Amino acid sequence: xxxxxxxxxxxxxxxxxxxxxxxTEVAEFAYIKEKTQSTAGNxxxxxxxxxxxxxxxxxxxxxxxxxxxxxxxTSKGKLAFEVYVDALKSYLRIDKT
Amino acid sequence: xxxxxxxxxxxxxxxxxxxxxxxTEVAEFAYIKEKTQSTAGNxxxxxxxxxxxxxxxxxxxxxxxxxxxxxxxTSKGKLAFEVYVDALKSYLRIDKT
DNA sequence: TTTATTTGGTTTATAATATAAACTAGTTTA
DNA sequence: TAAACTAGTTTATATTATAAACCAAATAAA
Numbered sequence: 001x002x003x004x005x006x007x008x009x010x011x012x013x014x015x016x017x018x019x020x021x022x023x024t025e026v027a028e029f030a031y032i033k034e035k036t037q038s039t040a041g042n043x044x045x046x047x048x049x050x051x052x053x054x055x056x057x058x059x060x061x062x063x064x065x066x067x068x069x070x071x072x073x074t075s076k077g078k079l080a081f082e083v084y085v086d087a088l089k090s091y092l093r094i095d096k097t
Numbered sequence: 098x099x100x101x102x103x104x105x106x107x108x109x110x111x112x113x114x115x116x117x118x119x120x121t122e123v124a125e126f127a128y129i130k131e132k133t134q135s136t137a138g139n140x141x142x143x144x145x146x147x148x149x150x151x152x153x154x155x156x157x158x159x160x161x162x163x164x165x166x167x168x169x170x171t172s173k174g175k176l177a178f179e180v181y182v183d184a185l186k187s188y189l190r191i192d193k194t
Numbered sequence: 195t196t197t198a199t200t201t202g203g204t205t206t207a208t209a210a211t212a213t214a215a216a217c218t219a220g221t222t223t224a
Numbered sequence: 225t226a227a228a229c230t231a232g233t234t235t236a237t238a239t240t241a242t243a244a245a246c247c248a249a250a251t252a253a254a
Binding site: 029030033040041043044045048063066067068069 | 230231232233234235
């Protein structure tokens with residue numbers, strides 16, 4: 001009846017991160033922080049978790065003299081997002097197609 | 098950008114419970130347990146939480162000689178479910194209408 | 195008939211999670 | 225040179241989900 005939900009994606013902040021990356025493919029830490037209205041600490045941890053699952057990759061570099069953290073969604077992450085959305089529909093009963 | 102998600106509904110089991118009740122209005126404990134494939138202990142607790150929020154009401158009676166727990170969705174619960182589904186769409190970008 | 199076993203749950207304990215607060219390291223401004 | 229800011233990470237705490245253990249009564253089995 002109900003499809004299981006990927007626990008890694010079934011989290012408000014991680015879902016927001018992945019939703020952004022599904023659209024932009026790549027995004028900076030500060031950009032994601034602003035769009036999700038999250039704290040830096042929470043964001044840092046949730047990015048690590050997504051990275052550990054290989055749903056995203058994290059690259060550290062410098063923007064001028066400041067550190068810069070850049071996130072990129074992986075093909076595994078894209079697939080997981082799509083599977084999650086499909087599973088959610090079994091709960092919401094929207095878009096029966 | 099993203100609408101906040103009702104934490105009470107953003108839980109796999111509680112979402113499943115509410116999804117069932119959105120369709121059936123009323124359901125017995127055993128029925129919900131089977132449809133959600135949950136353990137009795139977990140179900141008992143999640144039903145209590147939904148009841149405390151007045152998203153459902155719980156009625157205890159007897160079916161023959163055995164106890165019977167019946168759950169019913171409230172108008173507040175229906176509204177909350179609809180708001181939650183709408184908020185989720187801001188993350189999933191399905192159904193842009 | 196007394197001892198399992200099943201029904202229909204609740205309560206308790208533990209593991210996992212999310213989040214806030216505190217901290218690090220360097221940079222810029224006053 | 226001291227305060228405040230950028231860009232995060234780490235640690236600690238509170239919340240949550242879940243499994244395991246328990247309870248009471250009913251029924252089935254030996």
